Amino acid sequence: xxxxxxGISFDELLLQWRGHENGFTQGRDRSFHxxxxxxxxVGMISHLGAMLSVADGIALAHKLNKRKKVSLAFTGExxxxxxxxxxxxxxxxxxxxxxxxxxxxNGYGLSTPSKDQFRCENVADKGIGYGIxxxxxxxxxxxxxxxxxxxxxxxxxxxxxxxxLECKTFRMRGHEEASGTKYVPQELLxxxxxxxxITNFEEYLLADEKLKQELEAYKQDLKSSIDASAKxxxxxxxxxxxxxxxxxxxxxxxxxxxxxxNGSTKEVRFIDAIxxxxxLAMEAHPELVLMGQDIAEYGGVFKxxxxxTEKYGKDRVRNTPISEAAPLGAALxxxxxxxxxxxxxxxxxxxxxx
Numbered sequence: 001x002x003x004x005x006x007g008i009s010f011d012e013l014l015l016q017w018r019g020h021e022n023g024f025t026q027g028r029d030r031s032f033h034x035x036x037x038x039x040x041x042v043g044m045i046s047h048l049g050a051m052l053s054v055a056d057g058i059a060l061a062h063k064l065n066k067r068k069k070v071s072l073a074f075t076g077e078x079x080x081x082x083x084x085x086x087x088x089x090x091x092x093x094x095x096x097x098x099x100x101x102x103x104x105x106n107g108y109g110l111s112t113p114s115k116d117q118f119r120c121e122n123v124a125d126k127g128i129g130y131g132i133x134x135x136x137x138x139x140x141x142x143x144x145x146x147x148x149x150x151x152x153x154x155x156x157x158x159x160x161x162x163x164x165l166e167c168k169t170f171r172m173r174g175h176e177e178a179s180g181t182k183y184v185p186q187e188l189l190x191x192x193x194x195x196x197x198i199t200n201f202e203e204y205l206l207a208d209e210k211l212k213q214e215l216e217a218y219k220q221d222l223k224s225s226i227d228a229s230a231k232x233x234x235x236x237x238x239x240x241x242x243x244x245x246x247x248x249x250x251x252x253x254x255x256x257x258x259x260x261x262n263g264s265t266k267e268v269r270f271i272d273a274i275x276x277x278x279x280l281a282m283e284a285h286p287e288l289v290l291m292g293q294d295i296a297e298y299g300g301v302f303k304x305x306x307x308x309t310e311k312y313g314k315d316r317v318r319n320t321p322i323s324e325a326a327p328l329g330a331a332l333x334x335x336x337x338x339x340x341x342x343x344x345x346x347x348x349x350x351x352x353x354x
Contacts, residue, residue, distance in 0.1 A: 007039060008036070008039055010226070010229055011229065011233055012024055014229065014230055014233055015027065015233065015237060016031070016034055017031045018234075018237075018239070019239065020237050020239060022237065024036040025043065026249060029043055029044075032044065033046070037336065042054060042055075042058070042333075042336060047079070047082065047084075048074070048075040048076060048078075048079035048082075049075060049079040049080070049081075049082030049083070049084040049085045049088070050082070050084050050325070050329060051073050051074070051075060052073050052075060052079075052084060052085060052088035052089070052099075052101060052329070053084055053087060053088040053091065053325060053326040053327075053328070053329025053330050053332075053333070054073070054329045054330070054332050054333040054336070055071040055072070055073035055088070055099045055101075055333060056071070056088055056091050056092050056095075056097050056099060056326065056329065056330045056333055057329065057330035057331060057332060057333020057334040057335075057336070057337065057341075058071045058333040058334070058336055058337045059071040059092070059097040059098050059099045059160075059333070060095065060097055060289075060330060060333070060334060060337070060339075061333070061334050061336075061337025061338060061339045062098060062337065063095075063096075063097060063098060063160050064289070064315055064339070065337075065338075068157045068158075069098070069157070070098045070099070070100060070153045070156045070157060071097075071098065071099045071100070071333075072099075072100045072102060072149070072153075073088075073099060073100070073101055073102065074102050074103075074104065075101070075102075075103055075104070076103065076104050076105070076106060076109060077103055077104070077105040077106070077107075077109065077114055077117060077118075077123055078108075078109020078110070078112065078117055079103075079109075080103060080117070080118065080123055080126070081109070081117050081118065083325065084325045084326065084329065087321075087323040087324075087325050087326035088101070088326050088329065089101060089126075089130045089132065089162065089164065090130055090321055090323070090326070091320065091321060091323065091326040091327070091330065092130075092132070092162035093130040093131050093132050093161075093162055094321055095318070096160050096161045096162075097160065097161070097162055098156040098157065098160040098161065098162070099162045099163070100149065100152055100153065100156070100162075100163050100165055101162060101163070101164045101165065102149075102165045102167060103123045103124075103164070103165070103166045103167065104139060104167050104169055105122075105123055105139070105166050105167065105168050105169065106169050106170050106171040107170055107171075107188075108171065108175075108183070108184070110175040110179065111175070111179065111183045122136055122166060123164070123166045124136045124164060124165075124166040126164065127164040130162075130164075132161065132162045132163065132164055133161075133163050133164070134163070134164035134165070134166065135148070135152075135163075135164075135165055135166070136166045136168060137165065137166070137167055137168070138167075138168060139167025139168050139169030139197075140168075140169050140170070140192075140195045140196070140197040140200070141197065141200075142197050142200075142201040143201075143204075145167060148165070149165070152165065169197075170188075170192035170195070172189065172192060172193065172196075271302060271303075271304060274304055275303075275304045275305070275306070278290070278304065278305065278308070278342070279308065279311075281342075282308065282311075282312050282316065285340050287338070287339045287340050288316070288339075288340040288341070288342065289315070289316050289317075289318065289334065289339060289340070289341050289342075290305060290308065290316065290317045290318065290341070290342050290343075290344070291318040291319075291320050291327050291330070291331070291341065291342075291343050291344070292305075292318075292319075292320055292327065292343055292344030292345070292346070293319070293320055293321075293322055293344070293346055294319065294346075295308075295317060295318075295319060295344050296309045296314060296317050296318065296319040297309055297319075300344065300346075301346055304344075305317060305344070324345065324350055324351065324353040324354035325353065325354045327343045327354070328343055328351075328354040329354075331343050
């Protein structure tokens, strides 16, 4: 029912889990890395700090197109140790991007405790350093999480800006199935077991006697429905990979069309040819945005973007802070949001940092 309310097909979900081509991403990305753009879910990047700058790009696309939408990006407290956490929050702050950065603070980055990740007591304390609002909530309280995010998102739609939300929670199982929880003191597990969000929410609901009577029947109906769907799907769909099709899916469809000059020509410097090409591209594609260090009013260190700010405006020719990973991640997010981007890296070695 949860999936249905989000418009997600259980059949597609099961086929995705099974690795079938009729899943959301043709069965790739395993069970939890997959995304579905029609459902506004972006596929997960394993080193979670890197998800945050992608959310920046999607939020920028929303803002430039006046969609009044908000990006929501998740990471754990371990991901806040990554440089991209800093770059993404700093970029969102400077550009007033409507992003909720949600940090699930569960005490351990795999097995490394928070005290070995950072010295501040709370992740939310970092918000002041970026000039953005932050808040700490009980991440195990279903109703508090839902109402808080709903309230923040409503406010950010009216006045676009980033927000850092720290959810205090705990992971009762291993980071993944193989790691276990031997590194966690038993008394900590016992303490957090009493705060289980599903159990406590169920108890809250069962205070209503009518719901209490209906619960068992509801659970049985749901289980029967899932079992029947799974049985039917597994009988109808078999796995038969086609290597050529799989390889073709890695690349975007492309047909090369060669065009030759049909007018007068002149010899120009290579740098001027790039500048002319960018100007033509900006004119041809109103959705194209340029971003990079010093590219706006200053015109770039090599003056390739000189004059473009005056011609196309600051929304489309954007100075970035001194950073590499965030603009590149934002460019990926912009493409997900239906925009085109060009990111200038001042020198070739700068791109390796991204």
